[in-house]
Amino acid sequence: MTARGVGPRLLDPRSLRWKITALVALACGAIAVVIGVLVHRATAERGDRTGRDLAIARLGSAEQEFSRTGRRPDYASLQPTGSLPRPLAQAVQDSRVPGEYALWYDVKAPNWYWMWAAVPVGDDQVLTVRTDLSATVRSLQLLDRSIVKAALAALAVVVPVTALAAERMNRRLRHTSRTARRIADGDLDARIGRRGRARDEITEMSTAVDEMAATLQGRLAAEKRFTADVAHELRTPLMGLVIAAGLLPEDDEATDLVRTQVRALRGLVEDLLEVSRLDAGAESARLDEVPLGDLIDEVSRKGDGPVRLRLTTPATVRTDPRRVERIITNLIANAHRHGAAPVEVIVAGSRITVRDHGPGFPDTLLADGPQRFRTGAAERGHGHGLGLTIATGQTAVLNARLTFANAPDGGAVATLDLPA
Structure with a gap:
């Protein structure tokens, strides 16, 4: 756990909290991009129309003055068609209606952001006007920057707020999953309960x-x-x-x-x-100092069949000898009844292993543990399923651990680990 109880799970990018935050951020970013593009295009088209109208108005005024006085105003120029920039000359050539204005928007160096307007006024003479639209372009660029800054500022606010809002839902889901695991582990008194007044899908799932x-x-x-x-x-x-x-x-x-x-x-x-x-829960263990080697040797001799006993540095543990004897007796009886000889008992430290060489434990027992009146008779023989159930219950009383597995070369293996 890190500071203020924020664990690694809260920082995991795979968590639902961050997935929701990323989805909201992506949606906000997409909306900002769409709005920005629409505003940019609308502003650019309006600036282009304004530049065209201004260029046409200036050229019209210059043409009227030229027609009336024979002189061009200062803001206009009179030049041969061959001296015009090629795109503007092509636009003049393409104008089919006499007196029609030819327009060209120059966005390349060295004449950046100029709107040209031209009209023929005589033999190989063209009256031209150029209007500087750099101020309009700079305004558009400033608008784009403002849109980007506004979008980033909105994301800087939306992302933390979304993360905080999603964390509340995430806490409810984690509480639900923890409670479900407690129930799966046997704590049937565990309940999720209702938190707050929300009536949403999480509340319905918790109630269910x-x-x-x-x-x-x-x-x-x-x-x-x-x-x-x-x-x-x-x-x-x-x-x-x-x-x-x-x-x-x-x-x-x-x-x-x-x-x-x-x-x-x-x-x-x-x-x-x-x-x-x-x-x-009416059983409780009486703790005594028990030498496991002597105890298991005595239990092995009392069994219904032969047992191969191997002692490897057996420990002396503080436990209830009567319950350990009950567990091992049931495991040995189960091995004789459902397995095959030889039955081996190995004591190593505080661990006791009982193994037979039969068909092994059924898959249902390995998956779900011993169940009363369920023995997997097709695999292990016949019985009531109470021997292993009692062994598991007595193990819980001793606060020990009993596991079941099948050996790779065949046979069932039951391992009892006593608290050292």
């Missing part, structure tokens, strides 16, 4: 975004309530099923099947209850 956020928040809250209610309602009959399954006769195939399904159902309900607690 707020309404969308409120609707999304309501739907997610209803989903969370539904998950919690289902888990709580299932808990009571599930306990009855567990007790009833314990009363069934031993060494029976049907009994083993019922007990297996009851255990699976009980695990699902417990997962739903944990998800509901994470959604409600």
Whole structure:
């Protein structure tokens, strides 16, 4: 940030503020050019007509005096046709009506800005008058300079005013984009709100975004309530099923099947209850000094399948060991259930990486993160999608970072970065 909070974005020529300012400046410049050209042409034509009228009037007066006295006035000259400038001689030759005046505007050196008028008065004699129009030309040049100065002065005022006016709109748009990003990052309480009394397109867009956020928040809250209610309602009959399954006769195939399904159902309900607690923000971490090497070694031994453990200078971090164990257990279980052997766990410093050699995570999970009851079964097998969802929730409680990726040579890679 620079002085007075003006950041690089305000000075970015690609920003909407400067695009609007440039567009207004371009429009003002175009208008100034059109008006200047029109005024210049009109003034030049009027000066040309005035010069022609003055030259004709002077030549008429000189012709009358020459006809009456046989002498030319001082401001006129009498000379042979051959001594006339070539353009003027050509104009005299082209005049077909007797007594018609020939006109020529000389704008080249050495006779700049002279209006010539000529009329034949005898055999090979031409009476000429030349009128100096340099004052008219200088007036036109001064007018052009005045127009340019006025246009520049107008731009000097219009551009800053437009930039200031556009900045207010730009601030509203930036506030809208920041709020939308907060909503996308999970802050569903963020709202743009209405600023000022303006009823324009930005206000309509802000209102629409707020309404969308409120609707999304309501739907997610209803989903969370539904998950919690289902888990709580299932808990009571599930306990009855567990007790009833314990009363069934031993060494029976049907009994083993019922007990297996009851255990699976009980695990699902417990997962739903944990998800509901994470959604409600009811979980908090207990921080202890935890040597990661010993903890992950113990977790790897408890897993459902073989795990290759590699320790690379594991760190001792201040964290909640129960939650770290829950996260790693879910990641290892997910690797065994949906991936392929070998499953590797690597501890390097405060980073824990779990990798399998299966088909990898589905594209939807890499793009949107874990979603409950969405597992991408075509790519990863079957399940409820709660294991990775719980791992992500517990990671947030630990203020850690959990990322998902696919290895270049195949396999899913989950990386947990704990605060050092």
